[in-house]
Amino acid sequence: MTDISHSFFEHHPPNSFAPEPSGDLGDLDKTWILHPFTPIREWEQDRPMIITGGKGARIFDDRGHSYLDGTSSLWVNLLGHRHPAIDRAIMEQLDKIAHSTFLGLTHEGGIRLAEELGRRAPGNLRRVFYSDNGSTSVEIALKLAYLLRKHSHPGASRFFSLERAYHGDTLGAVGVGGIDRFHSPFHPLVHASLKAPAPDCFLCPLGLSRNQCSIDCADEAIRIIRRHRDELAAVILEPRLQAAGGMIVWPEGYLSRMARAVREEGIPLILDEVATGFGRTGALFACELEGVVPDFLCAGKGLTGGYLPLAVTLFSEETYQRLKNDPGIFYHGHSYTANPLGVAAARATLRALDEGRFIEEIPAKREVFFKLERALDRFPFTGNIRSLGLIFAFDIFSDPSRKIPADRQTMTGIEHRAQSLGLIIRPLMNTLYLIPPLSVSVDELTLMGEILLESLREFTPEGFAKSGKMK
Known part of the structure; x- marks a missing residue:
């Protein structure tokens, strides 16, 4: 047998691709780092x-x-940056412990934050599964929805989402994404969702009013959902605003029409509030603007005030009890689940929202x-x-x-x-x-x-x- 174990590095020794570093931070950045969503050649031209x-x-x-x-x-x-209450909460937590696993253990901060979120979340969304960013919170919702749906509909293994949707960059989230310039390079790796056009009234080819656009766009999406109801594990939407897709502000009524139809079909509804949660739309959660309660709600970004990576997937007690009985264990987790520092920042952020008039x-x-x-x-x-x-x-x-x-x-x-x-x-x-x-x-x-x-x-x-x- 030919020994090929060293053949690559014989031609390409380690670090042979790297230029000599300099002492300037900008040059060091260009020497060692690949930045997200950043054109590489443009980045190399100027000092960052x-x-x-x-x-x-x-x-x-x-x-x-x-x-x-x-x-x-x-x-x-x-x-705002350097919010005194959030700064203080993190420093106080540092005096105790920076991190402890949440696999088989728990801690007071994680318990208290779950209770505080459950009391603020819409409807009956009182159970919390922690993760570390928006994309992973979506992955969790997709998996849980699949587990919830598979017994009544064994063939349900697809999801429904919208064109120009963005739910993150992990592969499950890419599968329900709809922005070609982000997602198309990875299409061979994912299970693509069924899609309907985003309710972008400005680009409506029929030139309809926002009210009529809301009705017609929703009707088209609902037709697709009903046609494929038995194969759908869940419907996932970004409520009221598709942010990365171009700041598409939905016409009023579109969300509630979609939610009503999805519920009538008995399909789990996932709402991705990673960008819209915690007040940015004028309500704590955007779904509250139209009185919609999903089966799963994903939140992150502003949860810790922008201090530390932490995300949550919220769902009902009924869903929890069904998952407890079957499969009885959820095979998904993260090393930094419910990180105590992130939890402390999140609890301080919620308190600040309550005490202020933001x-x-x-x-x-x-x-x-x-x-x-x-x-x-x-x-x-x-x-x-x-x-x-x-x-x-x-x-x-x-x-x-x-x-x-x-x-x-x-x-x-x-x-x-x-x-x-x-x-x-x-x-x-x-x-x-x-x-x-x-x-x-x-x-x-x-x-x-x-x-x-x-x-x-x-x-x-x-x-x-x-x-x-x-x-």
Whole structure:
């Protein structure tokens, strides 16, 4: 037998691909790190922004610059950076223990947080399974739904989701995802879901009103669900807002129509509230805006105030009892399940939400969005302006009449210009958006809008209106 054990490394010695490191942090980053969702060649061209601190709605870099955090550090920072109560809770927990396994053991923080979540969750969702991020919370819901459904419908092994859906990057979550540029490279590895069009009224080919779009889009999805009812293990949706899919704000009534039909068919309903949970939409959970209670609710991101990775999958006592009887054990877990530091941060975040008026103050802060919308109306290459709670989005077009999206170069230019003016944003294709921390002040939110407007003036086609400030 030929010995091939060393053949690869004979031609490619370890570290032969790595350039010599330098002492500059930016160069060291490029030498050793692969960043998520980041074009590799573009990243290698410029020195990266290196974040060194944060306070409230601002973050700071190693060159002494201050930036407004227009994306809440990818939708996770809920109540501002360095929130005193969350800082204190983590430090107090460090005096006890940083981590203990949750497999066969438990701890007070995990117990208390489960109780606090169960009392706040909609309907009868009182049982909690802990994990460490949104994608894993979705994986758990998919598996539990399958176990729940398999006895009454042994052939039920597919899921239903929407086009332009995003539920995470683990393979089960990719299977129910619907964003080709993210998911298509991995299609051979996954069990693809059945899909219906997202209820994006702006791109509706029939030009229907939002109300009619809600009815027609829901009817189309419901027809698919009913046609395949016996093969479906569950239906999974992002309630009211498909965030990564382009900040698609659903027409009112779509969620409740879908939920009612799914329940009539006896199919488990999973709602992915990883992006929408904990107040961003104007309610603690987005499903509460339409009085919907799912069978499984996935939450993460803002759960710990953006401090530490922690996620939960919530479900009913009835589901728990059925799982207890069969299979009697759930073969799924994570090394950092119910991490005590993350749990401490989450409990402090919930207390801060209770003690503050963050959700109650959203309507007043939305006045800034209305002013921004009026200013954007004077820019001919913007459109599809929408908002929900403390989330605001609009699109940039190279040809608005034909809805041709702006190219990547234009969107990158706007992003870099905003950054140079002190605002961190991250476009989704041709969509610009703001998702600030709930603690953002009216003045900070207004400044975010002003910087967006100024950034548009420089990096959009000739003919843009030289509009003034928001009024």
